[in-house]
Structure formats: structure tokens, C-alpha cells
Amino acid sequence: MAGLNDNGQWIVLMGFLISIALLFLMVIINQATLVGQTTAEGVLEFPKHEIRDLRGEVFRAGGEMNDVLYDDIRVISLKRNHAIVSVSSLKDSVVFGDTTATMVTIRFNNGVCVYEETFLV
Amino acid sequence: MKNDDGVSEAIGFILIFSIVVLGIAIVVLYGFPLLIAGQGSADMRNMEQTVIVLQNDLKSISYKMVPYKETALQVQGGVLFVTEASGTFEVLIDGDSKYNSQVGQIRYVSDLDSTRIVIENGAVLTRPERGSGSAMLAEPRWYYDDPSNTLILSFIEVQTERERALAGVGRIEMKNDPVQKITREYTLPVDSLEIHYSPLSPEHDYSVAWENYLTGRLGMVQNSENVYTHPSASELVVQETVITITGF
Numbered sequence: 001m002a003g004l005n006d007n008g009q010w011i012v013l014m015g016f017l018i019s020i021a022l023l024f025l026m027v028i029i030n031q032a033t034l035v036g037q038t039t040a041e042g043v044l045e046f047p048k049h050e051i052r053d054l055r056g057e058v059f060r061a062g063g064e065m066n067d068v069l070y071d072d073i074r075v076i077s078l079k080r081n082h083a084i085v086s087v088s089s090l091k092d093s094v095v096f097g098d099t100t101a102t103m104v105t106i107r108f109n110n111g112v113c114v115y116e117e118t119f120l121v
Numbered sequence: 122m123k124n125d126d127g128v129s130e131a132i133g134f135i136l137i138f139s140i141v142v143l144g145i146a147i148v149v150l151y152g153f154p155l156l157i158a159g160q161g162s163a164d165m166r167n168m169e170q171t172v173i174v175l176q177n178d179l180k181s182i183s184y185k186m187v188p189y190k191e192t193a194l195q196v197q198g199g200v201l202f203v204t205e206a207s208g209t210f211e212v213l214i215d216g217d218s219k220y221n222s223q224v225g226q227i228r229y230v231s232d233l234d235s236t237r238i239v240i241e242n243g244a245v246l247t248r249p250e251r252g253s254g255s256a257m258l259a260e261p262r263w264y265y266d267d268p269s270n271t272l273i274l275s276f277i278e279v280q281t282e283r284e285r286a287l288a289g290v291g292r293i294e295m296k297n298d299p300v301q302k303i304t305r306e307y308t309l310p311v312d313s314l315e316i317h318y319s320p321l322s323p324e325h326d327y328s329v330a331w332e333n334y335l336t337g338r339l340g341m342v343q344n345s346e347n348v349y350t351h352p353s354a355s356e357l358v359v360q361e362t363v364i365t366i367t368g369f
Contacts, residue, residue, distance in 0.1 A: 009296060023258070041177070055210065072191060078306075078360075079149075079304045080186055082183070082184040082273070082275060082360065084266040084269060084271055084273065084358075086268070107268065109264070109266045110184075110262075110264075111262045111273065112262070
């Protein structure tokens, strides 16, 4: 091995390093599809529009909220969105000087997401 | 100077050639079965994903008022079946049957791997071909609402006018039947609810998976084998969606 020229050994070494790096990248890329799917599912499953619809209806009804309306909202949510919804309102419970406001608490649960909010109408 | 009188090119070639042939033989003998086994488990992983995609479609149809879904899919290394034969679910209140249905199955059976993956009642389940264990890969959307003590059971029934089987690339069409959609509400007297699960046969028994889900996730109590009750539910909602599968 006396006259052997070993100046090119670094090429072999780099080859090893690059292949190991590629292996790591492969593992990461493999995970990426899985992570992408879970994230997309999470976004799709989140009932944003359902909750907005419910809030909208409760705001629109305002102080006029009664048992019949509440029952309609509850049944429609159950049938269409597979969600349990409860709305409770305390009429004229908040007093600012000579104006009063109704405090409403809504609760939305569809098995994936539970949302609760209290506001004044 | 080295003396290389004894070096023969022919013998060197034979030596190197036999080493190469021996190497190839060892790879074919031991490596090939390993490769095939690896292919089997890769197929299984891919099909787990595919079946979860199908379950998502079923969920969209049942919970989001989607009328129709079409999915193109590739079934690798096995066959995907759609059948109306499956385990049966029954809901009883005070011993009185309120709901009873054989919910149907979408089942994947692999050629190389002895594991099966099925969608039964909106859940993705898996089990070995022989043996009694089973596990749930993706849950159905049954839930319990604490403040109102309401238990919601949703059943997803798969209907098909004939048994279907798919291998390779194909298309699955799922259609919601709005006429057959049921939403019923019941008030539960104390300790009156019973949920029964009866497996189709020992080869299609997913009792262990359902037991773990119902007792672990929903806080139900097992009265006897495959009979469950909920300790605190006072309202019950039973919802059923019938989905007709056509296509391939």
C-alpha cells in the first residue's frame, strides 16, 4: 500500500454522510403526510360555522328568546349537526342605570368540541 | 519488488465471481422473504390510512348533512369487502328494545398479513385472523354531555344491494338516505339503559375493542359480557344514518 494515493477518501466519507442525511430526511418526509392529515382533520372537524350559526340565532332572538325557540334550536342542532346545545337566558339580569340587558349562556357540544360563552343581548 | 508469479487472473475471476453469486444467493434466500413481509406491513399501514379516509366520509355523511360522497382509492395487497353482515347492536330501556340493527361492515383482508381492518358502526377496528383480541384504530362519535346527562349514540348502518369486493384501483360511492335517518330522544329511568353488542361470529368478534371504547372512553359499566349500561345518563338520544354504498 506504499504508493497508494488516498487523497480521495473524503469523497467516500461525504457519500456516507449524505446517505445518512437522506435517510433522516426520508423519515421526516414520511411523518409530514401523517401530520398534514391530522392537522387538516382537526381544522375540518372544528365546528366553527355551527357555533357561529348558533350565536347568530341567539343574538338575533335577543331578549325574545323563549322555550319554543330554544327547543327548535336544540332539535335542529341535534338532527343536523349531531350536537347537544343549551341556551339559558336571565332576562333583564344586568342593569346599567335605566337600561337593562339579558345575560345569555350558550353551550355547544358535538363530541369533538365543547364551546361555552356568556354574553349580553 | 513483489513476486507475483503465483497470481492467476482466471482463479481471481472465479473467486470474485463466486463471492458475488454467493452474495446474491444469500440475499434471495433470506432477504426476499423479509422484503415480502415488509411489503405486507406497508400495505397494512397504507390501508389503515385508506380506511380512516372512508370513515371520515361516513362521518361527513352522518354528521354534516352531506348527501353524497365519492372516493377513489387503491386497495393494495388484499381485498376490500362491503357487506351487510356484521355485529349487531341493540339498545334496551327497561328490557324493552328501542333499537336493533346489524350495521354492516367495510372490511379489508390482506393477502400477506393476517390482520384485518374493518369499519363497523363508524369505528375503525382491527383484529388478527385467529385469536380473540381486537383494537379500535379510530373511534365513532358517541359521546356523553355532562351538564345535561345526555348520552348520544349514533349508529351508521351500511347498506349494499349485493356483497361487493374491490382489489386494485376503484371508486366507492356513498349515499345518504334521508328518509331512513332516525333521531329519537328518550328519558331514562335510573339503571334502565342496556346496550348489547353481539358479534357476527368468532372470526368477526370485536368485543374487546368495543368494551375498551365503551368503558374507557364513555364511562359505561359492563354488566355482563357484551352488555353495557351508563351509570349517570338520564337522557338518551339514538341517531341512525343509513348509507347506501355503490360503485365498484
